[in-house]
Amino acid sequence: MQTFLEEVNEKINGVPIQRCYHCRKCTAGCPATPYMEYNPNRVIKMIQNGQREEVLNSSTIWLCMSCETCITRCPNEVDIARMMDVLRQMAIESGIGAREKNVLKFHEAFLSGIKMGGRINEPMMMVQYKLKSGDLFSDVTLAPGMFLKGKLALISPRTKDLKSVKAIFEKTRHS
Amino acid sequence: MQMDGFKKKLQMQDEAQRRRWIFYKAELRRLELKVSYYPGCSLHATGKEYDQSMKAVSRALGIELKEVDDWSCCGASSAHNTNFDLSVALPARNLIAAQKDAMDVMVPCAACFNRFKTADHYIKTDKELKKRVENAVGAKYQGGISIRNPIDVIYNEIGIDTLASKVVNPLAGLKPVSYYGCLLLRPPEVCQFEDYENPFMLDKMMASIGADVKNWSYKTDCCGGSLAISKTKIVVDMCDKLMSGAREAGANCVVTACPLCMANLDMRPSRNLKLPIFYFTELISLALNLPGAKETFKSHIFDPQPLLRRVNLI
Numbered sequence: 001m002q003t004f005l006e007e008v009n010e011k012i013n014g015v016p017i018q019r020c021y022h023c024r025k026c027t028a029g030c031p032a033t034p035y036m037e038y039n040p041n042r043v044i045k046m047i048q049n050g051q052r053e054e055v056l057n058s059s060t061i062w063l064c065m066s067c068e069t070c071i072t073r074c075p076n077e078v079d080i081a082r083m084m085d086v087l088r089q090m091a092i093e094s095g096i097g098a099r100e101k102n103v104l105k106f107h108e109a110f111l112s113g114i115k116m117g118g119r120i121n122e123p124m125m126m127v128q129y130k131l132k133s134g135d136l137f138s139d140v141t142l143a144p145g146m147f148l149k150g151k152l153a154l155i156s157p158r159t160k161d162l163k164s165v166k167a168i169f170e171k172t173r174h175s
Numbered sequence: 176m177q178m179d180g181f182k183k184k185l186q187m188q189d190e191a192q193r194r195r196w197i198f199y200k201a202e203l204r205r206l207e208l209k210v211s212y213y214p215g216c217s218l219h220a221t222g223k224e225y226d227q228s229m230k231a232v233s234r235a236l237g238i239e240l241k242e243v244d245d246w247s248c249c250g251a252s253s254a255h256n257t258n259f260d261l262s263v264a265l266p267a268r269n270l271i272a273a274q275k276d277a278m279d280v281m282v283p284c285a286a287c288f289n290r291f292k293t294a295d296h297y298i299k300t301d302k303e304l305k306k307r308v309e310n311a312v313g314a315k316y317q318g319g320i321s322i323r324n325p326i327d328v329i330y331n332e333i334g335i336d337t338l339a340s341k342v343v344n345p346l347a348g349l350k351p352v353s354y355y356g357c358l359l360l361r362p363p364e365v366c367q368f369e370d371y372e373n374p375f376m377l378d379k380m381m382a383s384i385g386a387d388v389k390n391w392s393y394k395t396d397c398c399g400g401s402l403a404i405s406k407t408k409i410v411v412d413m414c415d416k417l418m419s420g421a422r423e424a425g426a427n428c429v430v431t432a433c434p435l436c437m438a439n440l441d442m443r444p445s446r447n448l449k450l451p452i453f454y455f456t457e458l459i460s461l462a463l464n465l466p467g468a469k470e471t472f473k474s475h476i477f478d479p480q481p482l483l484r485r486v487n488l489i
Contacts (some may be wrong), residue, residue, distance in 0.1 A: 011259075028407035030401070031396060031397045031413060032399075032409070035409050043311075054255060058475070061404070064407070065252075065397055065399055065400070065402055066255070066357075066401060067357040067397035068362050070396070071361070071362045072360075072361045072362055072363055072371060081349045081362070083265075085255055085256060085259060086259075087254050088257065088451075089257060089259060092257060100380035100405070100406065102406070103256075103402065103405045103406065104257070106404055106405040107252075107257050107403070108253075108257075110251065110253035111254065111257070111261075113248075114247070114248045116252065118218075118247040118248065119216045119246075119247060119248050119276065120216035120220075121216075121246050122216070122221060123222070125406070127275050129404065129405075139404070139407070140461075142442060142476070145476060146221070149474040149475075149476070150223070151220060151223065151474060151476075152220070153219070153220055153222050156219055156220060157214075158244055159246065159247040160245050161245050164247075164312070164313065165268070167246045167263075167311065168261065168265060168311045168312060168314065169261065169269060169446055171256060171264075171310060171311040172261040172264055172307075173258075174258040174312050174328055
């Protein structure tokens with residue numbers, strides 16, 4: 001039976017995260033720390049402790065914005081940004097889902113936008129996100145202004161060879 | 176004696192000729208600067224000012240753009256947040272399309288640039304992944320073309336001296352801070368862009384077109400772009416921090432190269448802290464007085480025209 005730590009390390013496929021000596025440079029540089037449940041270096045400790053449920057169910061992994069400041073400054077080259085990606089993917093695949101529901105719903109709306117047209121049509125993507133999240137009224141005041149300034153193109157060119165894009169989604173589904 | 180003088184004269188002529196030849200060759204290369212162009216989804220929608228000004232600047236500086244054939248979205252943060260293989264395969268599809276033209280691919284959007292660089296990095300270092308990606312895309316990944324951002328192309332291929340020599344409308348009175356954000360620079364071993372804690376290319380470029388660039392400590396801080404829609408409150412905080420920093424540095428505007436930073440900083444900061452924000456290509460357009468330079472300012476959400484009028488630039 002693989003431990004949680006081994007599983008995460010295998011998926012990161014790089015520097016093992018136990019190289020972290022908790023200097024907290026990642027936590028100090030992380031712009032999302034004030035909003036997170038656990039600090040980035042704490043997450044590493046929790047993985048070492050085998051606290052699978054707590055980690056995958058935490059808001060921390062969904063509040064990481066992938067600015068990659070942590071990996072840039074880590075003296076031991078622990079790829080924390082990649083670790084967060086791995087943890088998010090594990091949360092989705094294990095059925096735990098996302099603690100920050102709307103973050104995942106946004107990603108789903110975005111990806112289904114690519115699947116539909118090969119390229120993102122921003123208004124359509126926003127409509128999809130709003131339907132998925134039920135968050136219908138945020139940002140609606142911005143829409144008329146953007147529309148008048150020509151920033152919301154309701155129809156935009158699509159990728160012609162849509163089949164090839166759909167094939168990518170199909171073939172990477174069980175990765 | 177006379178013979179020696181003659182020889183010397185010949186040598187000098189040779190030297191002059193050699194120098195002229197090098198100069199011509201460099202000019203020729205500059206004239207022939209041709210790149211594949213990957214606009215990405217943003218540049219056709221919320222970031223259309225970037226696309227328009229990028230094309231105008233490229234024409235003026237002699238960079239020939241050839242759009243990547245039938246490109247598709249790079250997947251942005253949504254792909255790598257949820258599915259690693261997908262996040263490599265989507266940019267790989269475009270890189271493979273660009274490889275057919277065998278020219279460097281210029282990617283103005285910082286987010287697309289980062290995804291392209293990341294995909295290229297992983298494909299080169301992980302053979303198993305390469306196989307999976309090639310299978311998903313249905314074509315071989317050759318590599319061999321560089322992924323470049325226009326800041327790098329203009330700074331290193333055209334040069335800021337050439338840029339400065341073309342200025343007809345120096346941006347006096349404009350005091351920008353240059354905002355690089357995350358995606359051009361990090362992680363450094365993947366992006367290989369420039370000094371990742373204190374980048375300078377954009378600063379020097381803006382100074383060369385006459386702007387009074389201010390120094391500040393938030394050049395590479397994150398604006399929270401990827402959570403702008405789903406966690407707006409956090410992002411407003413982050414944008415406010417950046418805007419306060421810019422104001423403290425004495426800036427009257429912000430210049431960027433990322434359509435996500437642009438959209439975010441244009442819309443999200445609190446009303447009392449907002450500053451006009453520009454794409455760097457818009458400011459180059461204005462300084463070189465290129466056709467359509469003044470049009471793009473009209474579609475900003477936070478109108479920069481009052482500032483530009485105040486400093487007599489439009």
